[in-house]
Amino acid sequence: MADLATATRKAALTARGGFTDVILTPAPAASRLSLRAGTDALAGLSAALGVTLPSRPKTSASSGKRHALWLGPDEWLVIDESEADLMAASATSGTLHSAVDVSHRNVAVIVSGPGAEVAINSGCPQDLSLAIFPVGACSRTILGKVEIVLLRIAEDTFRVECWRSFSPYVFGMLSEGAADAGH
Amino acid sequence: MLLIYCPYCEEERSELEFRGAGDAHIARPDNIADITDEEFEEYFFLRQNPKGLIFERWRHIHGCGRFFNAARDTVSDRFYTTYKAGEPKPDVAAILNGERDKGAAR
Numbered sequence: 383m384a385d386l387a388t389a390t391r392k393a394a395l396t397a398r399g400g401f402t403d404v405i406l407t408p409a410p411a412a413s414r415l416s417l418r419a420g421t422d423a424l425a426g427l428s429a430a431l432g433v434t435l436p437s438r439p440k441t442s443a444s445s446g447k448r449h450a451l452w453l454g455p456d457e458w459l460v461i462d463e464s465e466a467d468l469m470a471a472s473a474t475s476g477t478l479h480s481a482v483d484v485s486h487r488n489v490a491v492i493v494s495g496p497g498a499e500v501a502i503n504s505g506c507p508q509d510l511s512l513a514i515f516p517v518g519a520c521s522r523t524i525l526g527k528v529e530i531v532l533l534r535i536a537e538d539t540f541r542v543e544c545w546r547s548f549s550p551y552v553f554g555m556l557s558e559g560a561a562d563a564g565h
Numbered sequence: 566m567l568l569i570y571c572p573y574c575e576e577e578r579s580e581l582e583f584r585g586a587g588d589a590h591i592a593r594p595d596n597i598a599d600i601t602d603e604e605f606e607e608y609f610f611l612r613q614n615p616k617g618l619i620f621e622r623w624r625h626i627h628g629c630g631r632f633f634n635a636a637r638d639t640v641s642d643r644f645y646t647t648y649k650a651g652e653p654k655p656d657v658a659a660i661l662n663g664e665r666d667k668g669a670a671r
């Protein structure tokens with residue numbers, strides 16, 4: 383005989399309150415670059431940006447408050463949390479590349495706490511176990527119905543990047559996941 | 566949930582991140598302006614729609630964004646293998662004998 387499970391009735395706004403295992407914080411403003419380049423441009427771009435563009439899938443590189451996230455074989459998302467001028471930096475590389483300033487296209491939510499993994503996985507199929515998705519790992523994937531970029535900044539902390547107009551949806555989905563994480 | 570091995574991300578990812586993009590290994594004629602209407606129809610519109618093994622293009626649209634190719638069974642939905650765009654079409658016999666199961670979805 384299977385055990386009977388009893389669902390807990392939740393009020394409509396339960397997920398808007400505080401959670402025991404997860405903290406959701408809107409990330410401060412940052413500058414961001416959508417970068418496309420071939421392998422011959424990597425050395426020059428890395429030198430100009432002061433951070434080595436990673437060439438392995440699902441990996442990122444950081445230097446201080448600047449992070450370079452591998453999104454695809456010729457595509458990176460560069461984030462600078464001190465709002466430095468990334469366009470000016472990449473323009474000095476002397477390489478053939480495409481750089482688009484997407485600073486205001488994206489916003490980020492910092493998801494932290496022992497339930498962070500569960501909160502994100504409530505709407506995201508990416509395997510977030512520490513062995514598969516270690517600190518520094520990143521990936522473009524989905525959360526519910528929208529595309530996100532994930533970066534694990536600590537064992538229990540993730541940066542979730544999404545497009546600006548999707549952010550209320552993303553924050554709401556993460557809130558629901560966070561409310562469930564304690565159960 | 567179907568897991569598909571992306572040859573660029575080098576791991577199995579959820580089907581939710583992918584989009585199908587039609588038959589693979591269809592070469593655009595070099596002399597596209599010279600061919601007859603019938604030849605163009607053959608190239609552009611006519612597909613076999615086989616029952617069983619098919620070679621398809623897929624795109625990891627919500628992941629690395631890359632197009633790649635896959636050998637898939639249209640009846641069971643099983644992915645026999647996936648491989649990078651530009652790589653040669655794998656041997657059918659080898660696929661059916663299970664010698665290539667990189668990218669097989671579970």
Ligand SMILES: [Zn+2]
Nearest residue numbers: 571574625629
């Ligand atoms: Zn991929």
